[in-house]
Structures are given as C-alpha cells and as structure tokens.
Amino acid sequence: MIPGAGGNTTVFVTQAGIVLVDTKLANNGAAILGQVRTVSGRAVSMIINTHSHPDHIGSNDYFGATVEKVTHENTKKWMAANERIASNPAVMPTKTFGDRMTLGSGKDQIDLYYFGPGHTDGDAFVVFPAIRAMAAGDIFAWKMAPLIDPMAGGSVVALPDTLEKALKGIRNVDTVIEGHGDVNTWAGFRDYTQFNRALLDAAKAGMGKRSAEQIAADLKPKFPVFTKEELLTDMEYGGTPLSRAVINVNIAFQEVGKK
Numbered sequence: 416m417i418p419g420a421g422g423n424t425t426v427f428v429t430q431a432g433i434v435l436v437d438t439k440l441a442n443n444g445a446a447i448l449g450q451v452r453t454v455s456g457r458a459v460s461m462i463i464n465t466h467s468h469p470d471h472i473g474s475n476d477y478f479g480a481t482v483e484k485v486t487h488e489n490t491k492k493w494m495a496a497n498e499r500i501a502s503n504p505a506v507m508p509t510k511t512f513g514d515r516m517t518l519g520s521g522k523d524q525i526d527l528y529y530f531g532p533g534h535t536d537g538d539a540f541v542v543f544p545a546i547r548a549m550a551a552g553d554i555f556a557w558k559m560a561p562l563i564d565p566m567a568g569g570s571v572v573a574l575p576d577t578l579e580k581a582l583k584g585i586r587n588v589d590t591v592i593e594g595h596g597d598v599n600t601w602a603g604f605r606d607y608t609q610f611n612r613a614l615l616d617a618a619k620a621g622m623g624k625r626s627a628e629q630i631a632a633d634l635k636p637k638f639p640v641f642t643k644e645e646l647l648t649d650m651e652y653g654g655t656p657l658s659r660a661v662i663n664v665n666i667a668f669q670e671v672g673k674k
C-alpha cells in the first residue's frame with residue numbers, strides 16, 4: 416500500500432502485470448511507479464478505482480489509455496458527467512460492474528463487490544482472496560465516519576445497510592486497507608460498521624429533540640476511536656473524528672427529513 420498524496424494506492428502483483436487500486440491526486444503517476452518498481456519490474460496492466468473522486472483517479476492517465484480501468488458502473492457515470500475527465504480516454508473506465516465481478520484466477524483473483532450507497536453511490540470493495548486483504552476506498556477512511564458526498568449519490572441513511580451487507584457478503588478477509596490513512600483489520604471494519612449504525616439510529620431517535628453535537632457526544636463512551644477530538648496526523652483535510660460525526664448526524668437529519 417502506498418499512502419498519501421490523495422487516497423491510498425494498493426499495489427497487487429499478478430502474472431499478467433501490476434494491478435493498482437486508486438491513483439491518488441493528479442501528477443503522482445511517476446511516484447507511484449517508482450514505488451511499484453521497488454517490488455516488481457512488471458508493467459502496470461490494470462487500474463481499479465474505488466470511486467470517482469479526484470484524489471483516487473487523479474493519476475490514472477499517467478499509465479496510458481491501453482491499461483484496463485475498472486470501476487462500478489455508477490463511478491463511470493460520475494466520471495462521464497465531468498467533461499474534463501470524460502474527454503481524457505486515459506482516465507475513463509474501460510470495464511464496469513454492477514453488484515459483483517471476478518477478475519483473474521488462482522492467486523491472482525480479485526473480487527469486486529458493490530453493496531449500495533455510502534460515501535458515493537459507486538463505492539467498490541476490492542478483495543484479494545489469496546492474501547485475505549481488501550481495499551475499502553473512502554467508505555472506510557481515517558477511522559472516522561465517512562465523508563458523505565450527496566452530489567455523487569452518497570447517503571448516510573443507506574451507509575449502515577451497505578456496510579452490513581459487506582460484512583455479511585465478504586468472507587475470509589483479515590486485512591482492510593482504508594481509503595486514506597491506515598491499514599486496519601476485519602474486526603476494525605466490524606466496529607466501524609456498528610458505529611455508523613449507532614450514529615444513524617441515534618440521529619433518528621434524537622431528531623427534533625437533541626442537537627447534532629449532543630447526539631454525537633453520546634456516542635463517545637461506546638465508540639472512542641471514531642469520536643476523537645484531536646486532529647489526525649497527515650490528514651489532508653480538516654476536522655476531527657467527532658466533528659465528522661456531528662456533520663453526519665446533520666446529514667442524517669436532512670436525509671430523514673426529506674422522506
């Protein structure tokens with residue numbers, strides 16, 4: 416995993432070539448390739464983008480138009496809606512999936528899963544069965560409630576359902592690579608799912624009675640990891656885990672209010 420300069424990049428060496436999951440912000444292609452070259456001399460043959468945000472697709476084009484690029488179908492839709500991205504064939508996906516797709520076989524197998532909206536409505540879970548690892552993208556990043564992007568179909572109300580489906584539907588994973596920040600564990604992913612469910616339940620129960628700040632603070636004793644009040648190191652954007660929880664309670668108020 417290559418951290419920083421946007422989202423984490425996962426590097427997977429296969430017989431057919433190097434598979435990259437996410438390519439950081441623009442102008443990081445050479446740096447990514449430099450890191451790849453410390454483990455393998457093979458060509459980059461495939462890029463999988465976990466979602467459409469510029470800090471995850473930014474350096475796709477460095478690897479050229481002939482490299483296969485795979486995303487969820489909604490991620491391609493958001494990329495196609497952006498003229499600057501859509502006009503560059505070296506960035507755009509060449510292959511998409513709906514709910515599930517398997518790429519390669521044997522120890523090179525990669526399983527792609529989609530379980531519904533969360534951070535966006537195109538969040539792919541990328542599983543490497545042979546090494547019991549998963550790249551989760553920004554539906555699980557920075558050990559805090561995720562940024563919800565309603566402009567790309569994200570939903571804080573759908574999020575716990577999506578995470579619970581992933582917990583149930585994906586098997587035999589020990590290592591979970593977050594979209595930004597650390598490498599986590601399956602147990603950490605389960606705790607995070609429970610936190611996002613508790614946040615939504617508390618927001619629904621407290622709506623109209625308690626402030627978002629009070630509701631988020633109530634989650635602190637049970638979920639200290641996801642409600643820290645310190646800024647995290649190396650985080651490219653501001654806000655503490657607690658402040659993100661407050662934001663997501665407010666988004667829940669808005670989403671529930673619309674129904």
Ligand SMILES: [Zn+2]
Pocket residue numbers: 466468471534553
């Ligand atoms: Zn993102």
